[in-house]
Amino acid sequence: MQTVKEDTDYMNWTRTFIYRFIAGITLTTVLSANAAFTNTITSGLDICYAERDYQAEMDERKTLPIQSNEIANWPEGPAIGAQSAILMEMNTHTILYAKNIHEKNYPASTTKILTCLLAMQNCSMDETITFSHDSIYDVPSDGSRLGGVDTGDTMLMEQALYCVLVQSANDVASAVGEHVAEKLGKEKSVAAFAELMNEKAKELGCTDTHFSNCNGLYDDNHYTSAYDLALIGCEFFANELLCKMSSTASYHFKLKADDENDTWISSKNQLFKGKPYAYEYLLGSKTGFVSQSRQTLVSAAEKNGMKLVCVIFTEETPYQFEDTVTLFQYGFENFQRVSINDNETKYNISTMDFFDTENDLFGDSTPLISMKNDTYVILPNTAEFTDAVSTLTYNENTDASDSNVIATIHYSYSDVPVGTCDIVFFKSDIPAFSFAANDPASEGNPEASEPIDLTKPEEEPEDTRVIFINVKKVIFGILTAAAVIMLVLFMVSVINSYSFSPRGQSSKRRRIRKRESRAARKQTRRNIRRQKKLMKRKKGRY
Numbered sequence: 001m002q003t004v005k006e007d008t009d010y011m012n013w014t015r016t017f018i019y020r021f022i023a024g025i026t027l028t029t030v031l032s033a034n035a036a037f038t039n040t041i042t043s044g045l046d047i048c049y050a051e052r053d054y055q056a057e058m059d060e061r062k063t064l065p066i067q068s069n070e071i072a073n074w075p076e077g078p079a080i081g082a083q084s085a086i087l088m089e090m091n092t093h094t095i096l097y098a099k100n101i102h103e104k105n106y107p108a109s110t111t112k113i114l115t116c117l118l119a120m121q122n123c124s125m126d127e128t129i130t131f132s133h134d135s136i137y138d139v140p141s142d143g144s145r146l147g148g149v150d151t152g153d154t155m156l157m158e159q160a161l162y163c164v165l166v167q168s169a170n171d172v173a174s175a176v177g178e179h180v181a182e183k184l185g186k187e188k189s190v191a192a193f194a195e196l197m198n199e200k201a202k203e204l205g206c207t208d209t210h211f212s213n214c215n216g217l218y219d220d221n222h223y224t225s226a227y228d229l230a231l232i233g234c235e236f237f238a239n240e241l242l243c244k245m246s247s248t249a250s251y252h253f254k255l256k257a258d259d260e261n262d263t264w265i266s267s268k269n270q271l272f273k274g275k276p277y278a279y280e281y282l283l284g285s286k287t288g289f290v291s292q293s294r295q296t297l298v299s300a301a302e303k304n305g306m307k308l309v310c311v312i313f314t315e316e317t318p319y320q321f322e323d324t325v326t327l328f329q330y331g332f333e334n335f336q337r338v339s340i341n342d343n344e345t346k347y348n349i350s351t352m353d354f355f356d357t358e359n360d361l362f363g364d365s366t367p368l369i370s371m372k373n374d375t376y377v378i379l380p381n382t383a384e385f386t387d388a389v390s391t392l393t394y395n396e397n398t399d400a401s402d403s404n405v406i407a408t409i410h411y412s413y414s415d416v417p418v419g420t421c422d423i424v425f426f427k428s429d430i431p432a433f434s435f436a437a438n439d440p441a442s443e444g445n446p447e448a449s450e451p452i453d454l455t456k457p458e459e460e461p462e463d464t465r466v467i468f469i470n471v472k473k474v475i476f477g478i479l480t481a482a483a484v485i486m487l488v489l490f491m492v493s494v495i496n497s498y499s500f501s502p503r504g505q506s507s508k509r510r511r512i513r514k515r516e517s518r519a520a521r522k523q524t525r526r527n528i529r530r531q532k533k534l535m536k537r538k539k540g541r542y
Helices: 002-061 108-122 133-137 157-167 170-183 190-203 226-236 240-245 319-334 471-497 502-541
Strands: 084-089 095-099 128-130 154-156 250-253 263-266 282-290 294-303 306-315 335-339 369-371 376-380 389-394 405-413 416-425
Touching (some): 084 226, 084 319, 095 319, 108 157, 108 170, 108 226, 108 282, 108 294, 128 157, 133 170, 154 157, 157 250, 157 263, 170 190, 240 282, 306 319, 306 335, 319 335, 376 405
Antiparallel strands (some): 084 095, 084 306, 128 154, 250 263, 282 294, 294 306, 369 416, 389 405
């Protein structure tokens, strides 16, 4: 009986366990489904809440002060939703619009313009890059990755730069950085390339920048400022091929030689032709996004010979494009280029071109000192060239360097630097002339027949001074001296011919009487001859 009871208890326990197990599974399933549903709803609520927050933050950023609007007599710039922004003229680096331009931010994929700049300056477009394991798998496998490549695969540098600038492919950017670092004798790694990036940024004048990778993925130690990124942009957009690549909406190529179909990539940039914010004067543009800094954008445009670079940091899409177009319009409508050569009168430089000809004696008619051509200042449309303040600085190291700049004129308007002009000294390259000795005594004597190199300078004292001779003034002085000498000789001749002293007057009267006496005698002789002729005629009649 106890055994039967034990069996019954065991069966009841087993049945209870099974029921509870099934109930538990059922409850877990229901709760999981409910949690997924709840998360979906909550996520949607979070998105809505986040959008409202971002909109509020953007509206608040529009109230932030714009430093360029505090400049006297400066065109008032627009209020935009970006945390920081700058509009810079490309050649003079004149800052037309400034809003928190030295505030450090995460540049995101706008980092890639420096990656491509270094590649363009150090590599040829037909070089082949090789993908390493790290370049592929150290970046997220999302839409910012090209995909379709594996360790050891190769790609032409030109195709790689299109992938970086059009699709913003992080894996390709890493491969490009590793290739450049290895070519320049560094370790083939992103870290080694980041060192090159920081060196280049410092060379360009960046002071609020530090890069730790070549693609812009978030890193606490990877940052820059709007001003620094604009400096990098000025160098980047000065390259015609980089402008072309960074203004390409879509690109296709064969990822591998044996592929039947092309690989197509496209850009999300809305400033390109056919896009909602298409800008007709655009030279090039690069987008970027990380959640820590939101949308970033660096762009360049050209109109009527003026080139502008615009940087937008911390903005919401699509307002980064709207802000950029607004700032470009502000710059082109309110500022002008003014030629320095055509307007500068304070610094009058004699070019000494009196004997400049196409066939100069020494083969060159370039002025010795001149102002650099094609220089200009950027001024508000309401300002004149005479409103700019100029200062002159001298280059004291012309002998120690290859530079021919002897001085620089710096221009400012309302304390804002608006341009410079170099004063250059032409250093002519004189060819070497060799004179062979024809003296028979020099035959067999290497020293006597050694050619004379006129370009080899003799030993000079340490403190050498350059003397400039104005040929026009020398010729004018010679002509003036000759005229004075001729005038003196003429006066001496007059004085010798005419004397006004009493003794001189007596001599003059004697000379006159002598001339009159000679004339009278001649006349008497003529009269006598005439009378003789008449008498002979009378005798012949009788």
